[in-house]
Amino acid sequence: MAKKQDYGNDSISMLKGADRVRKRPAVIFGSDGLDGCEHSIFEVISNSIDEAREGYGNKIVITHYRNNEIEVEDFGRGCPVDYNNNEKRYNWELVYCELYAGGKYDTAAESYEYSLGLNGLGLCSTQYSSEFMDVEVIRDGFRYNLHFEKGNNVGGLKKEPCKKKQTGTKTRWRPDLEVFTDINVSDEFFCDILKRQAIVNPNILFVFRSENEAGGFNEQEFFYESGITEYVQEIAGEGALSSIQHWTAEKKGRDRDDKPEYKVKLDVALTFSNKTKLTEYYHNSSFLEHGGSPAEAVKRAFQAQIDSYIKSINGYQKNESKITYADVEECLILVSSSFSTQTSYANQTKKAITNKFIREAMTEFLRHQLEVYFIENPDEAQKIAEQVLINKRSRENAEKVRLNVKKKLTGTIDLSNMVEKFVDCRTKDVSRREIYIVEGDSALGSVKLARNAEFQAIIPVRGKILNCLKAEYSKIFKSEIITDLIKVLGCGVEVTTKANKELSNFDINNFRWSKIVICTDADVDGFQIRTLILTMLYRLTPTLIEQGYVYIAESPLFEINTKEKTYFAYTEQEKQRILEIIGDKKHTIQRSKGLGENEPDMMSxxxxxPDTRRLIKVTAEDISESAEIFEMLLGDDLQGRKDYISEYGADYLELADIS
Structure with a gap:
């Protein structure tokens, strides 16, 4: 075995140059996967946005090539790349080859007062993480060109006179698969971020070009003349509860007494709706996926001010609890776009900010604006308050229903809470326990005698179960058969619809079984009951099917007896094969009886x-197809049913009960 190295003074090392990013991309970009690669792309785009925000160029062109190369072209002043007398180095070295170098650190300067990129990491870190990067800059009457490969400059700075009046920076590169695990960025990513940037940067045109299979380019443009106000109107559509409000302000303050003062610009557009909801937060043009200070401010201000208004009009019922922010958010459409000269991001990925002053200033600002708005617009204030109260009472009622359903479906199986005619097994080892869902009380008797009581439990289905395919949840949970089955399973239910998601209480860790075995007669009624049970599981507990816990016990169609042996045939084809094996031997053929009429030995x-039975594992595809056929045969599609019977009815004549 190799001897471990000593941990001594010479054991400490440091990453240098491009390796600081290439070997630890997640430190800079938050991930070494696709989302990290996407963040590296946005770092380049954000520099062009900063230029445009400062009034230099009103158009940015982003091109996505099929070989995963990306090109960003702006029409700003052009990135300074020539010699820097203060630093005694070329600016291209500082911008593209040094972390924590840039033109946005001097808070006293007017340039880039409100900027996306303040950390001096973006261009350099993206260059370091690229397979190659080509940069073309036009400024000061010159064209500058740079070429990088895997974090290293090749060929130095090339400079030549240029008479072109239009200045700007064009960057083309390919993210490196040696750095990121995936570089296949989708066009949807580009469309999403460019639309967001157009929303918070009014009057800047973003052009996205995507190379197609023919070698040409599909082109989309993103442009919002009035920014967040136009976007809120787009989301709200027609029939909003209130008019669109657009509030702006500038504040100065400190995060702490001993910290320097900085400036904040607040820009908020909002309306209320009973049809849709949306809250989005941006800071220095960057989308704050996790919110942070602005989200906390909105939560505090809106909950407090609307609660205060409801109290002022005596809107609460006697002993009624206060509204929560969740009740407000359910009918709120709000987009916030703030800017500050100093920003504390939660990390380099810029998905949340933590500035204390921004939170406090924005909370006070929003509370004041809401108070004035409600005074000046009493009719709208009344409608908003009523909708928030409706949301609150609906939430509380849904929570009561959810708790009642959870209690009903996950109650402990004991003598005081016994499901009727459920027969448990002895073992508590979930990896061995099997639950047989059988058809009727007669089948319960024969299966009970044939089972291995150590690990096989039984629950009978009494009568035909409800068709859960399209039934309302309220009706489903009134069915004693269904609630008994779910209670025995123990894992609760999955409710995916938005209207009833509060009823969802599924927990696979509470599932009490290793197998669910559906055991019904091999006739038309048995098939129908089996399909209804499967449909119930598909609707209420799809994870059990997806993870392979659900099985069908095959019942033989025919029992073929000879003097020496009894054969069981599960299909017509099997019966014919057995008859060929038997040949001229004397035999009898009997169509298999129902489960309740079978002898225990045969049932076993x-x-x-487990050694001789036939089980079919149910897949999501199986049940989906069965559910569609079941809906066609028993649902509302009369013409579809007629067409199906006309085409396939002859195949089932042998099974039909025709006298």
């Missing part, structure tokens, strides 16, 4: 014994 052999 064909249905219960």
């Amino acid at each position: 052999l064909t249905t219960m014994n």
